[in-house]
Amino acid sequence: MARAVIMVLDSFGIGAAPDAEDFGDDGADTFGHILEACRSGRADRAGLRNGPLHLPNLERLGLFAAAGRGDSPVRPDGVWGSAREISRGKDTPSGHWEIAGVPVAFDWGYFPHEVPTFPPELVRQIVDDSGIPGILGDRHASGTEIIRDLGEESLATGKPILYTSSDSVLQIAAHEAHFGLDRLYELCTVARRHVDPLNIGRVIARPFIGDSAESFTRTANRRDYSVPPPQPTLLERAVEAGRTVHAVGKTADIFAHRGISRVLKGDGNMALFDRMLEALSEASSGDLVFVNFVDFDMIYGHRRDVAGYAAALEAFDARLPELEAAMRPGDIAIATADHGCDPTFRGSDHTREIVPVLGFGPDVEPKPIGRRETFADIGASVAAHLGIAAAGAGRSFL
Ligand SMILES: O=P(O)(O)O[C@H]1O[C@H](CO)[C@@H](O)[C@H]1O
Ligand SMILES: [Mn+2]
Ligand SMILES: [Mn+2]
Numbered sequence: 001m002a003r004a005v006i007m008v009l010d011s012f013g014i015g016a017a018p019d020a021e022d023f024g025d026d027g028a029d030t031f032g033h034i035l036e037a038c039r040s041g042r043a044d045r046a047g048l049r050n051g052p053l054h055l056p057n058l059e060r061l062g063l064f065a066a067a068g069r070g071d072s073p074v075r076p077d078g079v080w081g082s083a084r085e086i087s088r089g090k091d092t093p094s095g096h097w098e099i100a101g102v103p104v105a106f107d108w109g110y111f112p113h114e115v116p117t118f119p120p121e122l123v124r125q126i127v128d129d130s131g132i133p134g135i136l137g138d139r140h141a142s143g144t145e146i147i148r149d150l151g152e153e154s155l156a157t158g159k160p161i162l163y164t165s166s167d168s169v170l171q172i173a174a175h176e177a178h179f180g181l182d183r184l185y186e187l188c189t190v191a192r193r194h195v196d197p198l199n200i201g202r203v204i205a206r207p208f209i210g211d212s213a214e215s216f217t218r219t220a221n222r223r224d225y226s227v228p229p230p231q232p233t234l235l236e237r238a239v240e241a242g243r244t245v246h247a248v249g250k251t252a253d254i255f256a257h258r259g260i261s262r263v264l265k266g267d268g269n270m271a272l273f274d275r276m277l278e279a280l281s282e283a284s285s286g287d288l289v290f291v292n293f294v295d296f297d298m299i300y301g302h303r304r305d306v307a308g309y310a311a312a313l314e315a316f317d318a319r320l321p322e323l324e325a326a327m328r329p330g331d332i333a334i335a336t337a338d339h340g341c342d343p344t345f346r347g348s349d350h351t352r353e354i355v356p357v358l359g360f361g362p363d364v365e366p367k368p369i370g371r372r373e374t375f376a377d378i379g380a381s382v383a384a385h386l387g388i389a390a391a392g393a394g395r396s397f398l
Pocket of ligand 3: 341350
């Protein structure tokens with residue numbers, strides 16, 4: 001039994017999924033393309049990183065083998081393989097819920113690639129119910145670009161910026177001080193209510209600070225307002241069985257706070273790694289620590305920053321021995337991802353990819369587990385490990 005840790009490296013796909021073409025993502029490969037860019041010197045950045053991708057710990061745990069990269073001579077130290085997604089979307093909630101045993105069999109609502117993108121009736125309802133003077137944006141956009149374009153106007157008019165992406169999201173950017181953080185959260189709650197009938201997965205508060213287009217930066221006070229998973233996930237089963245679920249990073253938001261015992265937040269991957277170690281040091285036998293490492297996706301994948309993504313992977317890799325040292329007999333940790341976000345791919349959206357499944361721990365017997373037909377095999381395996389009822393979908397590989 002002991003404890004289980006699930007680490008989601010947000011967006012760290014390892015190759016185009018069999019159905020990638022249906023998503024316009026044929027040829028996407030987050031890991032493979034970062035690896036190639038590093039090898040050919042296209043991911044060098046002074047003061048940040050240089051040369052071939054250096055991931056000795058992930059390599060030892062089977063990353064290269066899982067990605068079908070036979071160029072690694074290392075025999076993995078843990079359980080290694082990959083998994084495809086059966087949920088219909090390539091978004092964060094779909095990926096996480098499927099990992100936790102609940103694939104998403106329905107279609108999310110999306111906003112069209114038109115300007116305005118939001119139905120006028122929806123905007124009217126949000127404006128009326130919140131008392132804001134109107135909205136800016138109303139289109140598909142990258143979050144960092146739209147605050148540069150419209151941030152100053154937002155400050156001058158008091159109107160928040162509403163935008164969307166290829167995900168099922170309505171995002172609201174507003175200045176933390178001028179507009180107010182609590183007011184932004186309240187506005188998101190109003191918006192959440194009004195997008196429910198449209199089947200929108202998330203409303204996301206995107207607060208920023210700064211006083212001009214050049215200096216606007218988003219803060220760590222982002223908050224996601226998700227619809228709850230359609231069925232009880234692994235996390236809820238764990239809580240029902242009397243276990244403590246330690247949710248690190250934006251995990252709790254992604255699961256709409258269902259099946260969460262405690263929340264540990266952190267600003268950036270390294271702070272999140274610290275919080276994960278803290279949770280593990282406090283976790284009892286039978287507990288689950290569920291961590292989302294958001295930087296890979298939010299700061300590097302969507303921004304198509306290959307060198308940044310590579311450096312973030314290297315920094316993560318360098319800390320894995322700390323996790324291994326903190327594990328006790330009987331513990332298992334699984335490193336995986338929720339979708340891809342290939343930083344060399346066109347656009348700025350997620351990419352439909354298979355993900356790595358790397359399980360390790362003091363007593364975990366190394367073995368290949370092949371290509372799993374659903375991310376839910378991860379949840380089923382963790383349920384088996386912890387001795388709790390699986391959420392339904394998936395087969396244990398342990
Ligand atoms: O461009 P930003 O605001 O980072 O948005 C990204 O973050 C959203 C939620 O993760 C996605 O829908 C994606 O578009
Ligand atoms: Mn994600
Ligand atoms: Mn994303």
